Amino acid sequence: MEKLRYERPLIKRLESEMPNKFGMKAEHFPKSHIDGVAVKDLIEAHGSPLFVLSEKTIRNTYQRAKKAFSTRYPKVQFAWSYKTNYMDAVCNIYHQEGSWAEVVSGFEYDKAIKNGVPGKRIIFNGPDKTIADLTKAIQNESLIHIDHLDELYTIVELTETIKKRPRVAIRVNMDTGVYPMWDRFGFNYENGQAWDALNKIMASGKMDLIGLHTHIGTFMLSAKAYGVAARKLADLALGLKRKYNHEVKYIDLGGGFPSKNTLKGAYLPGNDTNPVFDDFAEEIASALLNAEFSPDALPLLILETGRALVDDAGFLLGTVISNKRSSKGKRSTIIDIGVNLLFTSFWYDHKITPAQDFTHFNEETTVFGPLCMNIDVIRESAVLPLLNKGDHFVIHTVGAYNMTQWMQFITLRPRIVLIGLDEKVHIIREAETMDSFNKFENMPDYLKKFEL
Amino acid sequence: MKIKPNIAVSDSGFVFNPDTGESFTVNPIGVEIINLLKENKETSEISNQVRVKYTVDQPTFEKDFDDFIGLMRNYSLIEND
Ligand SMILES: Cc1ncc(COP(=O)(O)O)c(C=O)c1O
Numbered sequence: 139m140e141k142l143r144y145e146r147p148l149i150k151r152l153e154s155e156m157p158n159k160f161g162m163k164a165e166h167f168p169k170s171h172i173d174g175v176a177v178k179d180l181i182e183a184h185g186s187p188l189f190v191l192s193e194k195t196i197r198n199t200y201q202r203a204k205k206a207f208s209t210r211y212p213k214v215q216f217a218w219s220y221k222t223n224y225m226d227a228v229c230n231i232y233h234q235e236g237s238w239a240e241v242v243s244g245f246e247y248d249k250a251i252k253n254g255v256p257g258k259r260i261i262f263n264g265p266d267k268t269i270a271d272l273t274k275a276i277q278n279e280s281l282i283h284i285d286h287l288d289e290l291y292t293i294v295e296l297t298e299t300i301k302k303r304p305r306v307a308i309r310v311n312m313d314t315g316v317y318p319m320w321d322r323f324g325f326n327y328e329n330g331q332a333w334d335a336l337n338k339i340m341a342s343g344k345m346d347l348i349g350l351h352t353h354i355g356t357f358m359l360s361a362k363a364y365g366v367a368a369r370k371l372a373d374l375a376l377g378l379k380r381k382y383n384h385e386v387k388y389i390d391l392g393g394g395f396p397s398k399n400t401l402k403g404a405y406l407p408g409n410d411t412n413p414v415f416d417d418f419a420e421e422i423a424s425a426l427l428n429a430e431f432s433p434d435a436l437p438l439l440i441l442e443t444g445r446a447l448v449d450d451a452g453f454l455l456g457t458v459i460s461n462k463r464s465s466k467g468k469r470s471t472i473i474d475i476g477v478n479l480l481f482t483s484f485w486y487d488h489k490i491t492p493a494q495d496f497t498h499f500n501e502e503t504t505v506f507g508p509l510c511m512n513i514d515v516i517r518e519s520a521v522l523p524l525l526n527k528g529d530h531f532v533i534h535t536v537g538a539y540n541m542t543q544w545m546q547f548i549t550l551r552p553r554i555v556l557i558g559l560d561e562k563v564h565i566i567r568e569a570e571t572m573d574s575f576n577k578f579e580n581m582p583d584y585l586k587k588f589e590l
Numbered sequence: 591m592k593i594k595p596n597i598a599v600s601d602s603g604f605v606f607n608p609d610t611g612e613s614f615t616v617n618p619i620g621v622e623i624i625n626l627l628k629e630n631k632e633t634s635e636i637s638n639q640v641r642v643k644y645t646v647d648q649p650t651f652e653k654d655f656d657d658f659i660g661l662m663r664n665y666s667l668i669e670n671d
Contacts, residue, residue: 144646146654147620149605149661152613463657467664499617524617527650 145524146461148499169453169491169532173557177455177493177530180555185569186457186530187475189541189554193231195451196537197559200235203447206415210423213438217261219393220246222444222538223452227556227566229253232447240442244271251278261390261442263309263351265289265323272296276304283351283390284308285324290338297344307349307390308335312370314354314363323353327370336374340382347384350374353392353442357401357485361417367391368425375437376430390440391422397449399486399535407489415446445538452537454480455493458529459508469503471525476507476514478547480533481540483516490516493530496523509548541567550575591659592669593627607667614665619644620658 170177173192180188200216207214217240218232224246229239230253239250242264250260257278265285267275272293275282277300284290284306293304309324310332325331339347350371354363371389378384395418400408426439456475464470477483490505500523507514516533525531544551550570555563568574598606603621605614616624619640626636637651646654662668 141645142643144644144651145617145619147623147658148617149620149658149665149667150615151665152615461654463660467661497617499615526646 143495144526145497145499146526148501148524150499150501167491168494168496169534170493170495172453172532174561175557175563177532180563181455181457181530183563184553184555184565186455187479187552188455189479189536189552189567190453190455191225191228191537191554191556191566192451192453193556193558196228196231196448197235199447199450200232200237203415203441203443204235206419207423207439207441210419211426211436211439213436215388215438215440216447217259217390217440217442218447219442219444220249221542222393223448223541224249225541225554225566226253227564228448228541238440244268244274247271247275247280258305261351261440263353263442269296272304273300276300276302279305281349282306283324283349284335284339287335287338290335294342294344304345305348306339306345307347307351307386307388308332308339310350310352310371310374312352312354312367314360314366314370316355316358316360316363318355320353320355324351327374332374333377336378340378340384347378347386349386349388349390349437349440351390351392351440354394356394357396357399357445358394359396359412361413361421364391364418365421365425368422369429372426372429372431385435386437388438388440389426390442393442393444393446395443395446397445397535397538399449399482399488402485402487404487408486448537449535450537452535452540454533454536454540456531456533458525458527458531460527461503461525464504469501470506471503471522472506472508473516473531474508475516475533476509476511476547476549477516478507478509478545478549479540479551480507480516480536481543481545482536482538486535487517487520488536489534490520490522491532491534492523492525493532496525499524511548546570546575591627591633592630593624593662594667594669597624597667599624599628605667607665610666612665614667623655623658 172190173194217238218229219240221242238259239255240261241247241250257280260280262275262280263283282304310327311321311324312327313319325335339345352367352371354367375386396412398409454475456473459472459474462470500521502519502521505517505520507516553565553569554567556566557563596608603616605616623636640651
């Protein structure tokens, strides 16, 4: 007789009190496959933990975002935010879809060039651009978004030796009614810094001022804030038109749209409550169309959307190591995924779904990672079906920031695979090995020997 | 270890403790264990029976069993020895 699947015995008191905020419903169905490929097979072939990206979801999400904006505004361009996920394969999917590149360091800039992005299609943001970076960007006619006056003066100086006119924009920070206000990057709108910087650029006569940029924050839950931002940048653009009869070519509203994740402390799942592309597109398009631009001189709208485009396409597969009970009687589950791999668990209550069948019985549990550190908590409280040691599970919505902000800490970083549109599995980043790690280390001769 | 004699268990996994008025839900394997306890089966016998029927190794089951008994004790469903 074949044995039945084991589920650990469970007894739960029926409580009549109000459900607490963690009482969100548990999953009803296992996540046994991703784009037609079995989770079990993926782990067998590539190990656990394993990052999995869905090309289908990446392209579908991009096309949804593109449509939301281009049906409302005639000139729209996305620029892929490299820091959100700079696996080359991921970047190239966006480039194939028509996205430019948005980078914030020399490293990311070189990655975009190596991927084949024309210099003219690279937006260079960030406060730390070296002389070498700026020289390269000027020569390649990239779009340099100036962050501070020191950078502005460095560019003016460089024009004395480089015989090309830098193509620049400034980054503007502003009050859009949301807290916290990001005011450490760029020039402030309300106190006149931004207008001052624009006048300095125009007065220098050495650069082509072609755009205006802002990035008002990340995981923004207010679509209205983007309307405010678009109006303020439009106001600066119209000021340039009035004073210098100068037209900027584009308005870049940065990134910041939320993904479907649930922020820590939120009472309802993000999937049900977060605004979607259409909400943002409506606000932004109205603000720009209603501004005083002449109809034949509407600026190009650039968006540097990161997490909202890629988060849903990423999954992290893992395995249960053990179930325990704390000294206070609380259930805890230890998994083979720590905060070193899932940086975003500091912000989100990530959804976790078993990869195999389960019953409707569930238990509130704390999900701990395997690191020998107290901070290694993936979910402080999750209502999960009863997982056994060795069971597999899927953590959802991990495509943004984890594959760039992960840390080599205590364990080595795992493989990343991409499931293509043809449902074939492609390895896009190898797992780290002791050898690959040790390549960076060097042992001084006198430390080579010891006796114990 | 003995389960309190007046504890009622239904096949669908509903447990009622008339002493406290509290009710509980138990999953099917939990119901089986409670029924075996009611028949005064020893721990080793329960473990053997469960392992014949389900895919589980002895250490895992015994750990889960101890945990389950701990909770039952906590809910005053087991008589103090
Ligand atoms: C300048 C800039 N653009 C775009 C992004 C992407 O943001 P998000 O992932 O929130 O869309 C960021 C992220 O912080 C950024 O700093």
